[in-house]
Amino acid sequence: MNPVDPLSPLVLVVDDEPQMRRFLRASLGAHGYRILEAGTAAEAVMLAMSHNQAILLLDLGLPDADGIAVTRGLREWTQTPIVVISARGREDDKVAALDAGADDYLTKPFGVKELLARMRVALRHATPGTPQHELTFGARFIDLTRRVVTRDGVEIHLTPIEYKLLTLLARHAGKVLTHRQILKEVWGPGAVEQTHYVRVHMAELRKKLERDSARPEWLLTEPAVDYRMREP
Amino acid sequence: MNPVDPLSPLVLVVDDEPQMRRFLRASLGAHGYRILEAGTAAEAVMLAMSHNQAILLLDLGLPDADGIAVTRGLREWTQTPIVVISARGREDDKVAALDAGADDYLTKPFGVKELLARMRVALRHATPGTPQHELTFGARFIDLTRRVVTRDGVEIHLTPIEYKLLTLLARHAGKVLTHRQILKEVWGPGAVEQTHYVRVHMAELRKKLERDSARPEWLLTEPAVDYRMREP
């Protein structure tokens, strides 16, 4: 799995020890996960709210709050799987964490392979039907897990290139992308000169997604540079 | 919770040691669970098919079959949570069991409180009130326990590969699956390049399941990506 593939699950790692974070970043990154890191409970909650991560790895020994309370707090508003990683191995700790809403509990030290296996379990539990990765633009939805795009509730068929192009722009919404960047990502590094490709396929995308393709609301042109998608 | 309340969760305990079963019967019974017991894999599968238990506690060291294989077999047709309880504590054993479809893995000896907590986690993961032993789409039914497919009430004979292909698509209804994913799941990781297989067998499936195989209503093609089953 490509590390920057938008379909690879986003993991929010919460641990105050930089060493542990480095370790997890390396291990998970090598297995195709995208990582988000937090060192405090406050940071963790903030990131959890602003990002649509697929799973959360939570250390209980945080400097600014009790991990059990953090878990309970998260469960008030999100169902993202939470795997607790803790140095505390007492049975009561496990029971408390699991009853607070955690989905699994691993005691340090643990094996990476077991962690990955338990993460896979947690990820496949994610209730089917609820997309973990969804992007919204106006009345348009991009369901990244199902690879389905809808507009006003109606499904829109996109060819592979159109879909790639759209997700690329959507992931970098608000940012201006140059021809070279787009061509490299969608067509591969060999086609960096074919600026024509982008124009043709962008036109096709606009026809399908914009109300009036002559006056685009979302897929905007940045003259002399290239394209940009409006932020939601 | 009243111990004899018919609404209390039914637990299928699979372990060949009578002592262990007695222990679990007592512990779980005291917490209001109803118990069903099996000492062999064959017994376990039979009971699992005839009863609608809420959760399954499975010992890996059974006399007549490998616990991993039992797990995999059960996962062909049921989504009942499976908590593995094993004396084997090696990381590879855990990974194998979890990847085979188990939802949790406890190493003997374990604390009852932890077991109960993990059972609560597994139970709250279970999709509320829907024991998925049957899939429906249109006038077609897939009975996963009996491995029988019907259309308009008439039974349809499917070859093993067709059945695998159909259940794969049906379980991921709505999601677009790439030919790589399909080939890996149905034919195994070695056949990832043989995109032809899918086309031929998909055609066969459509002939049997669709009214007009030229204009499929359920088994849809996603050009240049692969296939997708319409959601019910």
Next chain:
DNA sequence: CGCGTTCTTGACGTTTTCTTGACGTGGCGG
């Protein structure tokens, strides 16, 4: 061993998608 079923493989026609070139439009500076 012979039978029927299922799977693999190849060939070929059809459909969809991509590329490519021609041409139109509009802003901007000379």
Next chain:
DNA sequence: CCGCCACGTCAAGAAAACGTCAAGAACGCG
């Protein structure tokens, strides 16, 4: 005002992907 440049549009043909059929290999079973 004109021409340049970058972008937008359209359509034709090439390329890739898909659907179908059928022959032969592999498999399981009596």
